[in-house]
Amino acid sequence: MLGLALAMGVLLALVGCTATEHCAAPQDQVCQLLQRMEGSIKPGEVPNPSILLAMSLLGADTENPNYKLLLQDIKEEVVTTAQKAMTSGQVAQYVLALLSSCQDPRQVHALGLTIDLISILQQKTDEEMAVLEDKGHPKTTLFSMSLDTMALCLARADRYRAPAVALAKEMLSPNSHLDVDTRAVAVLALVCAHDNMEDLEVQDLLHEAVWTVTNDFLDEQEERKGLIGNIYSMGLALQALEASRDFYAPRDWDCAQAFAVVTSHTFELPMAIAQVLPALVGTSYLDAATLNCGAPTDLCPSLQTHGVPRGMMSPPGASQTPQESQDITVHYSITNKLQGTPWHYSISVTVPGGSTLLEVMERAEKMDPENFSFKTEQTSWGPFVVSIHGLAGSDNDRTYWQFLSSGKPLEQGVGSYSPKNWEHIQAIFSTY
Numbered sequence: 001m002l003g004l005a006l007a008m009g010v011l012l013a014l015v016g017c018t019a020t021e022h023c024a025a026p027q028d029q030v031c032q033l034l035q036r037m038e039g040s041i042k043p044g045e046v047p048n049p050s051i052l053l054a055m056s057l058l059g060a061d062t063e064n065p066n067y068k069l070l071l072q073d074i075k076e077e078v079v080t081t082a083q084k085a086m087t088s089g090q091v092a093q094y095v096l097a098l099l100s101s102c103q104d105p106r107q108v109h110a111l112g113l114t115i116d117l118i119s120i121l122q123q124k125t126d127e128e129m130a131v132l133e134d135k136g137h138p139k140t141t142l143f144s145m146s147l148d149t150m151a152l153c154l155a156r157a158d159r160y161r162a163p164a165v166a167l168a169k170e171m172l173s174p175n176s177h178l179d180v181d182t183r184a185v186a187v188l189a190l191v192c193a194h195d196n197m198e199d200l201e202v203q204d205l206l207h208e209a210v211w212t213v214t215n216d217f218l219d220e221q222e223e224r225k226g227l228i229g230n231i232y233s234m235g236l237a238l239q240a241l242e243a244s245r246d247f248y249a250p251r252d253w254d255c256a257q258a259f260a261v262v263t264s265h266t267f268e269l270p271m272a273i274a275q276v277l278p279a280l281v282g283t284s285y286l287d288a289a290t291l292n293c294g295a296p297t298d299l300c301p302s303l304q305t306h307g308v309p310r311g312m313m314s315p316p317g318a319s320q321t322p323q324e325s326q327d328i329t330v331h332y333s334i335t336n337k338l339q340g341t342p343w344h345y346s347i348s349v350t351v352p353g354g355s356t357l358l359e360v361m362e363r364a365e366k367m368d369p370e371n372f373s374f375k376t377e378q379t380s381w382g383p384f385v386v387s388i389h390g391l392a393g394s395d396n397d398r399t400y401w402q403f404l405s406s407g408k409p410l411e412q413g414v415g416s417y418s419p420k421n422w423e424h425i426q427a428i429f430s431t432y
C-alpha cells in the first residue's frame, strides 16, 4: 500500500504534476537528501533512531549495509541504556525506529541481553503524566509526551489514553503557546489515538484538537506564503497535515505551496533531513508500524553503498559553500538575570568569514577564559550548549542558554549557524 503511494507520488513528481491531493518532491532531490543523511551513519557513534525511521519510511532495502549497521547499533543502545539513561521521548523514538524495521519492541535482543522497550516506555510516560498533573508541565516536554503517545499507540500498547487526553486539552487551551514542532507531533499522536479510541466523547475531544491545530497550520501557511513555523518545523508540520486530511476536510491543503518552500531549502543536518524526508514522499511517522520490510520500494536504488569505504561518502555539510576568506568581527554577549547575582559580559571577536557560532565562542573563550568558558553536549541536532561562565541549564528548573541575533532567537544551533560581519549574538540564560 505504502509502496503504491510512494510510486504514485514519485510518478506525479516526475510528470511535474502539481495536484493538490498528492504531493511529492522530485526524486533526485529526495535521493540526494537520503544520501546525505545516510552518509552520517558511523559505527561507534550514538545511533540516531530518527534516521532509521526515515530510511524505513522511504522503503529502504533492509539488506543495505548502512541500514543493518544502524539497526544493530540501535538494538545495542536500547539494551544498554534505555532503562537508566534515556528520556521517555528518546525511548519513544527507538520504539518508532524498531517498529519501522518490523522488529518487536517488546523483545529487543542484543549483546546477549533482552529487554521489553514498551514496558519501559509505559513507565516513563506514566512519570511524565505524574509530573504534568503535579506541576502543570510534563517531566520533559509536550514534544516528548507526544512521541510517547504516538509510539504506544502505534505499538498497540495501552496507557496512551490519558496522555492523549492531556495533549488534546493542552492543544485546545488558549493559555498554551506551543511551537509548531510540538503541535505537529501532537497531531500525529492524536490522529493515531483517535483512530483507536472507542469512547466517543474522548474521540470528539481528540478530533477537535486535531481540527484546531491543523486549521491553524493551514491559516499560517496561507498567510506566510507556504511557511509554517520555521523551515525546520516544516518536516513535522507537513507530516501532520498529510496524516490528518480527514480531520480538516472539506478544507483543502495546498501542499504544492508548502512543498515549494521545503524543496527550495538546502537541508544539511542529518536530523533535519530525517524529519523532512518522510513528508517529501507523502508519508508520516504514523506509517511506521505498517511497512512491508520484506518488499523494499528501492526509491533510490543507486544509493547502494556496498563496498564503498566510509571515508568516501560525503560527510554532512559537504555541500556547504567554501569558507569565505575575509575575516569578520562578531559582538558576543552573555547574560544571566535569572539565577543568583545577575551578570553580563561582552566581547568582540574576529574570526575567518564563514565560521560557525561555535568557533566564535571558542575564540572568545581563548581570549577571555575567565568569563567566556562554556561546555557543549553532542545531540542529534549537533552541539547543544549546556553551560556558559559556569552556569548550566537544568531540566528540573527548565532553564537553558538561548541564542539570539539582534534580539531574535536563532533558528539554528551554534554548530551550524554562521554569523555575519558585525552581527550581535546574545546568549541569555532563559526558561522554557
Ligand code: B12
Binding pocket: 087, 088, 089, 090, 093, 140, 141, 143, 144, 179, 181, 182, 229, 230, 231, 232, 233, 236, 269, 272, 275, 379, 380, 381, 382, 383, 384, 385, 386, 395, 400, 401, 402, 403, 404, 409, 410, 411, 412, 413, 414, 416, 432
Ligand atoms: C524541546 C526543544 C528544545 C528544548 C529542549 C529542552 C528539553 N529538556 O527537552 C530547549 C528549549 C532547551 C531548546 C533549545 C534550543 N533549541 Co530546540 N527544540 C526542541 C524541540 C521542540 C523538541 C526536541 C525534542 O525534545 N526532541 C525529542 C527528544 C526525545 O530527542 P532528543 O534528541 O533527546 O532531544 C534533545 C535535543 O533535541 C536537544 N535540543 C533541543 N533543541 C536543540 C537545538 C539544537 C541546536 C541542539 C544542538 C540540540 C537541541 O534537547 C533535547 C532534549 O535534551 C525541537 C523540534 C524538532 N523539530 O525536533 C526544537 C529544535 C531542535 N530546536 C531548535 C533550536 C534552534 C533551538 C535553540 C538553538 C534555540 C535558540 N535560539 O536558542 C536552542 C538551543 C541552544 C543551545 N543551548 O545550544 C531547532 C533546531 C534547528 C536546527 N537547524 O538546528 C528545532 C528543530 C526547532 C525549530 N523548528 O527551529 N529546544
